[in-house]
Amino acid sequence: MMGMAREQRLAEVFVEVADSLIDDFDVLDLLQRLSARCVELLDVSAAGIMLADVHGELQIMAASDEHTRLLELFALQHEQGPCVECYRSGEPRSNIDLTDPEVTATWPRFAARAKETGYVRTHAIPLRLRRRVVGALNLFQASPHSLGESDIALAQALADVATIAILQQRTLEQSHVENSQLQHALDSRILVEQVKGILAERWGTTTDEAFAVFRSYARSRQLRLSDLARRIIEGDYDTSSLVGSSSEEASGTV
Template sequence: MMTNQQRVLEILVEAVDTLTEDFDLIEFLHRLSIRCVELLGIDAVGLMIVDQHDELQLIAASDEKTHLLELFALQHAQGPCVRCYHSGQAQLNISLTSSAATVGFGPFAARARKAGFTVTHALPMKLRNQTIGAVNLFGTRMRRLNDSDIQIGQALADVATIAILQQRTIEQIHTEKAQLQGALSSRVVIEQAKGILAERQSLSLDETFDVMRAYARPRHLRLTELAKQIIDNTFDGDIAPAESPDQP
C-alpha cells in the first residue's frame, strides 16, 4: 500500500510535470485543490489570487459550495484567507464555532457554519517576499492540522504559486513579443510611406520623416496611421517641408 509520503511525492511530481507552456492553469489549480482535500484530511479548498489591480479574486475551488463561500469572503473582504494574504502569515486551526477565534469575520464564520464547516485554515501563496494569494482549507469536523499537514499544505500552495507566476511570465513574454512585432510592422509601413512621400515631394528620406512627424504631432495622429493613409492614397492633407528662413 502506498504511504502518505509516497503519495505526496507522486502528487508533487504530477504537478511539476504539468507546468508546460500550454498547460491549463484553471484546470491545474482545481486539480491541486482536490489533492489538498485528499492529503490533508479536510473537506474543501478555495484558492484566491491577486489580479493586475492588486485585488483578490477567486480562481479555484474544490466544489460549488466553497466557491460561493469564498465569493462571500471577497465581497465582504473578510475571513482567514483575506487576512492570510494581507499578512503573508498562515492562519491555522480556526474554530468557526468560537466567537473569540472569529473576531473580525463573524459574518463569514456564520456563512461557513451554515455551509457545514466547523474549522478553517489559510496558507499564503508566496515566493520569497511576494505574496500573490492564499489557499483556504475547510473541515466539517474540528481537526487540527499537525506540523506534517502544514508542511504538505504549504508545499502544495508553493507549487500553485510557481504555476501562477510562470503563467504570468509566459503571458508577459507573449505580450512583449506581440508589442515588438507590432512595432516592427509599424516601422515597415512608415518606411514605405517615407519612400512614397520622398518621391512626391523630392525630399530625402530624413527630410520626409521630419515633415511626417511635424504634421502628425500637433494633430495627435499616430505616425503609423498617417503612413497608412499615404500608402492607401487616402491622405488629403498637405505635407510640405517648412521653408528655410533665408529663402526669398
C-alpha cells in the same frame, strides 16, 4: 491517508505537477487538480485557491468542488476572512476555530456562512514565492480536530507549487508579464463561470454537474478550459457533443 501510502501519493502528485509545467499548460486545470489533491492528502473537507487581481482583491480561481454554497463562502472573502489577512501579511493562519466567539466577532458574515455550510475549522496558507504574495490557499474542515505541523507544512508546499505554476519562474522579474499572467488567469476563470451557467441552463442540470462534464470533455481532447469556454460563449461550438463524456469523467474524477 497515513504513513507510506500518503508519502507515495504525495510523490506521485509532485511528479504529476512537474509534468504539467510545460510551456503551454492549462493553469486553471492544474489549480483545480491541486485543490482536489489538498482534500485527498490532508484531512480536510474542502479546499480553494484564491488569487489577487490588479486591485489587490481576492478572486476564487479553483475549488475542490463547485457547489454554490462553497463558492459563495470563498466570495465572501472579498471583504473579510482569514484569506484576506493571510494575503496581506504573507503569513499562514492555521487551525482557526469557527465556533470561537472571538473569531465570530472578527469575521461575523464569514464565520456564520462557514458554519451554515457545515465547516467548523479553517486554514489560510499564502501563495508566495520569496517576498511575493499572489493569493491564498483556503482549507475547510467539517470536523473540529487540529491539523498538525506536518500537515500545515504540506499545505504550504502545495501552495508553493501553485504559486510557481501561476507565475512561472522565468518571468518573475518582469512585473508587466507577471501582471498579465495573473489577469489572464482571472479572466479565464470568469469565462469558465459564464459557461457553467450557460450549460447548466441549456441542459437543465446543476452548475456543478455542468462543470464536471465541461472539464472532462476539455481534458479528454486536450483543450484549454478558457479556450473551450470562449468558443461556447461565442456560439462557435456544438455543445451537444460534450454530453457524450463518460459517466466516470463526468463524476468529477481528477
